[in-house]
Amino acid sequence: MKKSLLYLTATTLLMACGGDVDVEEGQENNLTHGELTVKRADKAQKVFQTVPSPYETATIFEEAGAAYNTEFTNPIENVDKYSTAAKQALNLGVYGADLSYANIYDQTQESMFYMNCSKKMADALEISAAFSPETVERIEENMNNRDSMMNIVNDSYWICDAYLKENGQDNLSALIIAGGWIEGLYLGTKSINRETPNEGLMQRIADQKYSLNNLIDLMGSYDDEEVQHIKTELEKLKKVFDKIEEQEGEASVEEGDVPTIGGGSTLKYDQATVFEIADLTETIRNEIIK
């Protein structure tokens, strides 16, 4: 009986170690739950909320006409200022967004700087596997290939997410996501020329209303003080986004070689609200990088 119980316990513990190994293997496996949370899991229904990756957000703003400006990103000198795990997690998200931003605009040197800052933050959180020497080498080799870079950077962030979740630090994972989302929105809003604002860019900023709601739901899953603080800040931002009226409508599918989804809900924004979003986003972001 004793032997059986010891065997069972030992087997269980070994299997748990397997989980950790998987994170280390993540360099190859590249897999975690990613940017999502199970909001509700009752008897037969799960709801996953997703938040766009910084790479996705940067691409959207770039396509809408946002211009690159090196002064918008978090200065690399700041990297040594972050001493708490919460600040390191938030700024790992921030530097990840800056890395995506620089890479999408083909800023090779800046991309390397922000990769190093991201690595420093990941190392400080003891997630050295996220930016291992092999990963850094892959990044250097693929710096000019946007799609490959998107995959590699996403891989690194999945490794962070997996490591933190499997070590009971989901709260830090949520802070990385929040830091990345806020920085991505900040970079988009900073690109607005207030004299002659770009309608396409303002529309893309208004569209972030959807992901903000998902992000607030995600942050609501954690009792952690730092997460709750960020959630409070995001709720202030939501109050401004709520001024953007959503007119619900049915979507439709137009058949073709590839079907096209049109119609659906529309967001009615005004310029003043977008500027207000930009100002509040800057305040929240500057607090994070302080």
Added chain:
Amino acid sequence: MRSLNRTILRIFILVAPVFFAFHADAQCKRFTKKNCLPALAPYIHNGKLTSAVFNPGESADVEMTFNAGKQYRVLVCSQETVGNVQFKVLDKTRKILFESKEDQMNPSWDFKMATTQQLIIQVSIPQMEESVQKTNLVQNGCVAIMVGVKN
């Protein structure tokens, strides 16, 4: 000796569910990497990995923003143990825009977005067959909901 056995048993009962959950999760990740990611090509994975172990009869909603001007592939990939998982794409009013076929393994749908929309991907795991139910073994398995994008 009996007291030691009881202690070990208690520890096992307390820690086993957590450890088994981690193990199942790790297996699910490995499965997704090996079997699901390649099927997204030539679309680029959007970076969000939505995968979990599901039981028969369960369903899940994934809420996601799809951006105007982009072309997407939604792929639902699952282990054979859970059977043919079906998925639907719904708009915010829960109108069905697409429904995969019942008998399709790892179904996918390619589409373009004319406007930015929040859509819901709803996956349904088939109920366990009666013959299997009699064995009392729950045939759960990994299900991954993947989205790829191209400009």
